[in-house]
Amino acid sequence: MDPPTLDTPPTALGGMRDLLRGRPLGHPALVRVLIGCWLSAQVLDFVPGTRHASTTLTAVGLAGVVPAAVAGWVDWADLPPEQARVGLVNAASNAAAVACCTASLAARLRCRSARGQV
Numbered sequence: 365m366d367p368p369t370l371d372t373p374p375t376a377l378g379g380m381r382d383l384l385r386g387r388p389l390g391h392p393a394l395v396r397v398l399i400g401c402w403l404s405a406q407v408l409d410f411v412p413g414t415r416h417a418s419t420t421l422t423a424v425g426l427a428g429v430v431p432a433a434v435a436g437w438v439d440w441a442d443l444p445p446e447q448a449r450v451g452l453v454n455a456a457s458n459a460a461a462v463a464c465c466t467a468s469l470a471a472r473l474r475c476r477s478a479r480g481q482v
Contacts, residue, residue, distance in 0.1 A: 394432040401425030402465055409481045419472040419480070422465055429462055 405421035408414040436458075440451040472480035 394428060394435055397428050398425045398432055401428070402461075406481075415472075415477050418477075419469065422469045422472065422480075426462070426465055426469060433458070 401421045402425045405418040405425070408418040408421065436451075436455070440448060440455070443451055468480045470480075471477070
């Protein structure tokens with residue numbers, strides 16, 4: 365068997381690669397769930413009486429972070445170096461968003477909804 369070259373995609377993960385990429389749903393679909401939950405939570409923050417719904421949407425978005433991150437990492441591993449640098453910036457901005465949403469959820473669960481909204 366010939367050793368892999370730069371032109372040959374890595375096959376170390378075999379059939380798992382498609383699953384890790386989120387192919388059943390697609391990586392973009394996984395990310396849309398996060399964005400949709402977090403954006404909806406922010407909109408509901410302006411609607412009286414929807415505190416519980418906002419908290420739930422924030423938590424659901426955070427629950428989807430791991431599958432989306434795994435799919436993104438598997439996609440990133442196949443990128444050429446020029447695009448991989450952009451992927452690192454994307455990952456850093458996503459980490460910041462996750463940190464903010466985690467802090468928001470923690471505040472909401474401690475009945476500090478105003479702090480959670482900020």
